[in-house]
Amino acid sequence: RKEVEQDPGPFNVPEGATVAFNCTYSNSASQSFFWYRQDCRKEPKLLMSVYSSGNEDGRFTAQLNRASQYISLLIRDSKLSDSATYLCVGDSNYQLIWGAGTKLIIKP
Amino acid sequence: ETGVTQTPRHLVMGMTNKKSLKCEQHLGHNAMYWYKQSAKKPLELMFVYNFKEQTENNSVPSRFSPECPNSSHLFLHLHTLQPEDSALYLCASSPTRGRYTEAFFGQGTRLTVV
Numbered sequence: 001r002k003e004v005e006q007d008p009g010p011f012n013v014p015e016g017a018t019v020a021f022n023c024t025y026s027n028s029a030s031q032s033f034f035w036y037r038q039d040c041r042k043e044p045k046l047l048m049s050v051y052s053s054g055n056e057d058g059r060f061t062a063q064l065n066r067a068s069q070y071i072s073l074l075i076r077d078s079k080l081s082d083s084a085t086y087l088c089v090g091d092s093n094y095q096l097i098w099g100a101g102t103k104l105i106i107k108p
Numbered sequence: 109e110t111g112v113t114q115t116p117r118h119l120v121m122g123m124t125n126k127k128s129l130k131c132e133q134h135l136g137h138n139a140m141y142w143y144k145q146s147a148k149k150p151l152e153l154m155f156v157y158n159f160k161e162q163t164e165n166n167s168v169p170s171r172f173s174p175e176c177p178n179s180s181h182l183f184l185h186l187h188t189l190q191p192e193d194s195a196l197y198l199c200a201s202s203p204t205r206g207r208y209t210e211a212f213f214g215q216g217t218r219l220t221v222v
Contacts, residue, residue, distance in 0.1 A: 004150070008148065032209075034210060041218075042215065042216075043198055043213035043214060043215050043216050044151070044198075044211075044213050045213070046210045046211075046212075049210065087151070094205060095153060095156075095164065096153070096211060097150075098150040098151040099150055100148060100149055100150040101150075
């Protein structure tokens with residue numbers, strides 16, 4: 001079983017819609033979680049950290065469910081510029097373990 | 109302005125060549141990393157340096173040789189690579205190695221081995 005697993009997509013979503021991704025992790029001892037965004041042929045960039053209490057940044061909301069060992073990312077009122085690959089990251093033994101990413105395509 | 113700079117951005121090399129990738133960070137971080145990213149695969153951690161000391165080598169073949177002369181610079185020396193080594197090589201840094209710390213990436217070197 002992969003340590004961090006994501007649906008690769010692509011998710012094809014109309015502009016203005018709400019989209020949600022989940023990511024599961026296998027190491028119950030993991031403490032830190034992040035969502036990164038990676039544009040085509042670019043480097044990953046931090047989108048947001050994921051806290052136990054959940055956190056929101058504008059149109060983006062991240063949640064952590066420790067009981068079921070998954071984290072989620074919700075994007076409201078999606079924009080064309082949200083098209084990217086979203087990488088889920090968790091820590092394991094002080095290393096960051098990366099998911100393979102979920103590709104999101106926002107269509108006009 | 110990018111806090112982590114990688115050169116070159118693109119590299120094509122033959123299997124008998126020797127080349128080096130360079131990474132420089134201007135963020136005052138103490139940990140630096142080399143990652144390999146192949147199409148549709150998760151980022152693969154290759155090497156970790158913390159305060160200039162190598163702390164991780166994730167079973168990387170010896171044809172990849174890292175060097176960290178100081179906390180700001182990281183090199184990846186390449187020799188006798190294979191076509192399957194073609195990938196995007198990303199350098200990253202973080203304030204420390206450990207939990208609760210995000211990684212900042214350079215723009216990567218896209219390597220093609222012919």
